[in-house]
Amino acid sequence: xxxxxxxxxxxxxxxxxxVELKCNYSYSGSPELFWYxxxxxxxxxxxxxxxxxxxxxxxxxxxNKGETSFHLKKPFAQExxxxxxxxxxxxxxxxxxxxxxxxxxxxxx
Amino acid sequence: xxxxxxxxxxxVMGMTNKKSLKCEQxxxxxxxxxxxxxxxxxxxxxxxxSYEKLSINESVPSRFSPECPNSSLLNLHLHALQPEDSALxxxxxxxxxxxxxxxxxxxxxxxxxVL
Numbered sequence: 231x232x233x234x235x236x237x238x239x240x241x242x243x244x245x246x247x248x249v250e251l252k253c254n255y256s257y258s259g260s261p262e263l264f265w266y267x268x269x270x271x272x273x274x275x276x277x278x279x280x281x282x283x284x285x286x287x288x289x290x291x292x293x294n295k296g297e298t299s300f301h302l303k304k305p306f307a308q309e310x311x312x313x314x315x316x317x318x319x320x321x322x323x324x325x326x327x328x329x330x331x332x333x334x335x336x337x338x339x
Numbered sequence: 340x341x342x343x344x345x346x347x348x349x350x351v352m353g354m355t356n357k358k359s360l361k362c363e364q365x366x367x368x369x370x371x372x373x374x375x376x377x378x379x380x381x382x383x384x385x386x387x388x389s390y391e392k393l394s395i396n397e398s399v400p401s402r403f404s405p406e407c408p409n410s411s412l413l414n415l416h417l418h419a420l421q422p423e424d425s426a427l428x429x430x431x432x433x434x435x436x437x438x439x440x441x442x443x444x445x446x447x448x449x450x451x452x453v454l
Contacts, residue, residue, distance in 0.1 A: 264442070274382065274429065274445040316381055325370045325389055325435060327443060329381035 233257055234319050236330035243307050244338050251302040251333045253291075253317030261319045263293055263300040266329075268314040277302075277315070287311070307337045343446035345430050351452045354420060360449045362413040362430030371413040372443070373405060374429040382429055388413060389435050420453045427451070 235254045243249050255261065265277040278286045280293040280300060291302045300317060317330040343364045352358050362371065370389050374382035387395035388407040402424075404416040413430055430446040 273447045276442050276444075279442060325372075325387050325433065326384065326395055327372075328384075332379075332381050 233321075233328040234317050234330035236315075236317055236333050238333045239331070240334045240336065242336040242338060245309055246306050249304050249307045249311070249335065249337075251315050251317075251335065253300045253302065253330060255298050255300065255317075255319050257298075257319060257321060259321070261321055263291070264318040264320070264327075265289070265291055265300075265302050266316040266318055268316070270313070274316070307335075309337045309339055311335060312337045343430055343432055343444050345428075345446035345449050347449060348447070349450045349452075351454065352417065352420065353454050354422075356420075357416070357418045359417065360415040360428055360430075360451075362415075362432075362446055363411055364432040364444070365411055366432065366444065367410075368432035368434055368444075369410060370433045370435045371407060372429075372431040372433075373403075373413070373415050374431065376427045376429055376448070378426075386415075417451075420451075422453050425451055425453045 233256055237252055263280040266274050267277045268274045277289060278284055278291055289302055289304045291300050293300050312335055314332050314334050316332045319328045346361045350358060372387050373385040375385055376382045384397050385399045386405045391407045391410055402419045406414040427448040427450050429448045431443045433443045
C-alpha cells in the first residue's frame, strides 16, 4: 500500500518565489513524518521532522492530521535549494521508514 | 562523530563474483538499515537490524545476505547478482524506536554495477 505520496515529480520556481512541496500519507495511528533532501552528488540528509516543529534553512512543514498531509514550505526560494526532496513516514512501533517518490525542486535565477 | 561511512564507493562485479559492502557508524545507534536506490527513484528498504538482530527483511532475494557483526558494523554480502541489481546501496543508522533522537543518518552509498 502506498503510504507516502508526493504528487509532483518536478517543481520549478523562480528565485524569491514561494515554494510548496506536497506530501500526503496514509497510515492508521500516529506516524512520524520527515522531510529528507538530497543535493546533487551529496548524501541523503534529514531536513526536518514534524516532532521538532522547527524551521531549517527557511523551510517549515506542518503535520495536518485531518488532511493527512505534511507539505514542505518556504516563503522565498533560493537557487541553493535546488535538490531532490523526499517525504518519509515512520510507522509507530517499528524501525521502518517509507519514502515518497520524491520531488525535484529546481529554483531558477 | 555523526557520520555513517560506507566502503567501497564504487563496485563493479560479474554475475559469478562474491563481494561485500561495508557500513560503519560510531554514534551508538542500535538500528541499522540497508536500502537500494535506483536512479531517480526513492530509497527502497531492504533490511533492518535492531540490536544486531535482523528485524525486517523486505522479501529481498537470497543473493543478498546481510550481516551485523557488532553494533557499529553492517555488511551486505553479494553473490550471483543480476544486472538489474545495479543500483546505489545506502546504509543508514538510527536510535531504535522510543529512544531520542531517532532520526536516520545516511551514508554516501556504494554505487554497484553488475556486468
